[in-house]
Amino acid sequence: MKLKEAFSSSVIRQMSSAGLLMVFIMALTLETVSLIQYTFSRKGIREEAYLRAESQLEATRNRIMDVVNQTESAVRNSVWIAQWCLDVPDSLFRVAQRIVEDNPVVMGSTVAMVPGYLKSRPLYAPYVFRNEGSLEFSSLATESYDYPSKEWFSEALDKDSGYWSEPYVDIGGGNVLMTTFSMPIKDSSGNVAAILTADMSLDWLSEMVGNIKVYPNAFSMMLSRTGRIMVCPVDSFVMSKTVREAAEDLGDTAAFSGLNNAMLAGESGSMPVRYNGITNLVYFAPLERTGWSMSIVIPEDEIFGSIKRIGLIVTILQIIGLGLLILMIRFIFQYLLQFHAMTEKKERMENELSIASGIQMAMIPKIFPPFPERTDLDMSAAIVPAKEVGGDLYDFFIRDEKLFFCVGDVSGKGVPASLVMAVTRSIFRTVSARENSPGSIVSQINDAISNGNESNMFVTFFCGVLNLRNGEMLYCNAGHNAPFMLTDHIEKLPVKPNLPLGVIKGMSFEEQQFRMKDDDAIFLYTDGLTEAENISHELFGEERVERALHSRTDAFGHLHEMQEKVAEFVGEAPQSDDLTMLFIHFLDNGIRHHVEFRNNIEELPALASFVEKIAGEASLDSAKEMNLNLALEEAVTNVMMYAYPKGTQGRLKLEALIESDFIRFVLSDSGAPFDPTAVPEADTTLGVEERKIGGLGIFLVRKIMDSVEYRRSGGMNILTMTIKR
Amino acid sequence: MEMNLIKAADGATVVFDGRLDTVAAQEIAKDLDSILECASGPIVLDCRKLTYVSSSGLRIFLTIRKAAAEKGGSVSVRGISNDIRNVFMMTGFLNLFNIED
Numbered sequence: 001m002k003l004k005e006a007f008s009s010s011v012i013r014q015m016s017s018a019g020l021l022m023v024f025i026m027a028l029t030l031e032t033v034s035l036i037q038y039t040f041s042r043k044g045i046r047e048e049a050y051l052r053a054e055s056q057l058e059a060t061r062n063r064i065m066d067v068v069n070q071t072e073s074a075v076r077n078s079v080w081i082a083q084w085c086l087d088v089p090d091s092l093f094r095v096a097q098r099i100v101e102d103n104p105v106v107m108g109s110t111v112a113m114v115p116g117y118l119k120s121r122p123l124y125a126p127y128v129f130r131n132e133g134s135l136e137f138s139s140l141a142t143e144s145y146d147y148p149s150k151e152w153f154s155e156a157l158d159k160d161s162g163y164w165s166e167p168y169v170d171i172g173g174g175n176v177l178m179t180t181f182s183m184p185i186k187d188s189s190g191n192v193a194a195i196l197t198a199d200m201s202l203d204w205l206s207e208m209v210g211n212i213k214v215y216p217n218a219f220s221m222m223l224s225r226t227g228r229i230m231v232c233p234v235d236s237f238v239m240s241k242t243v244r245e246a247a248e249d250l251g252d253t254a255a256f257s258g259l260n261n262a263m264l265a266g267e268s269g270s271m272p273v274r275y276n277g278i279t280n281l282v283y284f285a286p287l288e289r290t291g292w293s294m295s296i297v298i299p300e301d302e303i304f305g306s307i308k309r310i311g312l313i314v315t316i317l318q319i320i321g322l323g324l325l326i327l328m329i330r331f332i333f334q335y336l337l338q339f340h341a342m343t344e345k346k347e348r349m350e351n352e353l354s355i356a357s358g359i360q361m362a363m364i365p366k367i368f369p370p371f372p373e374r375t376d377l378d379m380s381a382a383i384v385p386a387k388e389v390g391g392d393l394y395d396f397f398i399r400d401e402k403l404f405f406c407v408g409d410v411s412g413k414g415v416p417a418s419l420v421m422a423v424t425r426s427i428f429r430t431v432s433a434r435e436n437s438p439g440s441i442v443s444q445i446n447d448a449i450s451n452g453n454e455s456n457m458f459v460t461f462f463c464g465v466l467n468l469r470n471g472e473m474l475y476c477n478a479g480h481n482a483p484f485m486l487t488d489h490i491e492k493l494p495v496k497p498n499l500p501l502g503v504i505k506g507m508s509f510e511e512q513q514f515r516m517k518d519d520d521a522i523f524l525y526t527d528g529l530t531e532a533e534n535i536s537h538e539l540f541g542e543e544r545v546e547r548a549l550h551s552r553t554d555a556f557g558h559l560h561e562m563q564e565k566v567a568e569f570v571g572e573a574p575q576s577d578d579l580t581m582l583f584i585h586f587l588d589n590g591i592r593h594h595v596e597f598r599n600n601i602e603e604l605p606a607l608a609s610f611v612e613k614i615a616g617e618a619s620l621d622s623a624k625e626m627n628l629n630l631a632l633e634e635a636v637t638n639v640m641m642y643a644y645p646k647g648t649q650g651r652l653k654l655e656a657l658i659e660s661d662f663i664r665f666v667l668s669d670s671g672a673p674f675d676p677t678a679v680p681e682a683d684t685t686l687g688v689e690e691r692k693i694g695g696l697g698i699f700l701v702r703k704i705m706d707s708v709e710y711r712r713s714g715g716m717n718i719l720t721m722t723i724k725r
Numbered sequence: 726m727e728m729n730l731i732k733a734a735d736g737a738t739v740v741f742d743g744r745l746d747t748v749a750a751q752e753i754a755k756d757l758d759s760i761l762e763c764a765s766g767p768i769v770l771d772c773r774k775l776t777y778v779s780s781s782g783l784r785i786f787l788t789i790r791k792a793a794a795e796k797g798g799s800v801s802v803r804g805i806s807n808d809i810r811n812v813f814m815m816t817g818f819l820n821l822f823n824i825e826d
Binding site: 602630685687691693697700 | 815817
């Protein structure tokens, strides 16, 4: 998958939504886990609080019951003494005195006679009580007090058993909060004679219960049997109000009614109570015998404060974490979007650039055969591009009966290479529109490319100019691999290596020459061919290229076969480089003749018959024929006589090509260099005495022929002469 | 190529028959001295049957002409074809010889 597809903006947006969904799910999971954790912790903490409250309640209850039991025991243990003393009423105060004396928890004690039991004294109740460390004696049988109407007396009498009174403030007997345990005293005949009591102060109770501090803001409450508040942080409520009344004062009756009922029913347990906007947990338990009920009120915040704080911190951390995650995701997706935009931009640019080079490349001839009207040229070319845009090029065109062609390979790959390639091709076209010499074409391209070549790219380049009239091929190589030349055998065209294009400005490139004969062919290629790799990294190599060239066929067939051979060799391996091939098959369809001589003028008659034959085929008139004969004889004689040292054997060759409107002769020899065109013209205006005997031959050649060109190449003197038909 | 030298009391007539090419000119050059002996008189180069002349042939003509000039004789060329006349023209020989039809 291409990067572009992977990061198309819609995909990124989908991913972004998916990311946010992921964060949401994570948040949900985290919160659920936290909630479960919180619930369980809360349960644990609630249990712990319950245990703490219960143990506190239990401990307090035990301490209270201890005092209660002491008081109760003090009375019960004295019952028999009181019974015994009934016969002597005056001794009864002793019983009360002993109870107070022996029991520090007892504040006061009385033996209150049932009214009318004693004939002598209708009311009799001696009372002993503590007052600032010492015992004082008094009597409760006063008009104003009227003890038989008191609860501690009447209830015990009614129930005929031990009785704990409701707490009360004893105005007469010490002005303290008290409760009294009463016990009936029966005489020997089983009639209730008196009520024995012990008063217990409840001051310590308030302090003890008030001191229960399970949590800093927790407080304790104690209710009497009838619902009266015995202990409570609000002093004004103590003994003056019931819970119900207090609740009315606090403006929330409903909240406490359930608790009140449960406590009054002597139940133990816990119960949430909400008032003043605060939820409290109330733990409560009854105290036996007295009918009191004790409770600890703990604000829920106190219990769950720490876990709530921890929960809050965890939640905050989670929110921060998730926030960061969202930011991160946003950042990543923004980055991806930017990256995507950048990639798109880059791709668009690359696309545009490759379109630009594509336009250039599109101008390269691609229709084969390129010159269907020509019978002297059969050519084909192919570029097999690698996946990436590459830097191979070929080009060719015909101007003035000359085939200009080139093959090049730009260093590197990708868009830069393809641009350099396009530029090179363009310059090739421009320069070769006016320049005939491949040497100067290559030099000029080199200069143009070297100019401002900051990227240091270079181009290996082979440029040739094939004269279609005579098969004369001039070529210039710039660091490219040598083409194969297919004559009667196959060999590599000898090339000067030279430097590639774009390396050094102002360099001159050496030009070379090859004479292509009828049916000769040249095969040019880039290293993408010889360096084609198979899976085991073997190279196709020049030998395989040469072998593939052996079966001679037409240009298209050659390239086709080469491509098949390469494909077969490479197999599954990916193509790493462009593969470019150019095949030029030269077919000389002009009427061609040639004659060869030794350097002996005895052989000249062969020239005459040669000329006769040419003249016949070219239908020259006799004057033209004679002139032609004359010129050729002069040229040939000149070589025979002077090219080779006297007494040595040498050969010379004369070729003739009859074209539609002219005949071309090429005279070649391997003798000493001699340029007849450089000889000064004979002066035909001089008089007899001044005229030189020699020099007329060359003069005649130049005079008769329409063009005479001399070239020294490959150790050969090559004289090319044309004459109009 | 055939060449006949017909000597007169004063001067001579040289008859060329065929192609005076390089090979022929080399042959004639061997007999050139016998022609040059007659150079003090008028020499007629009879070219009516000459079909071709190369520069070597022209050199022979020029050699004869130079000898005649030296010895005070004259050289006339008789009956050259148009083709050869053309060669004479190209080489400026028309000015060096008396051209007779």
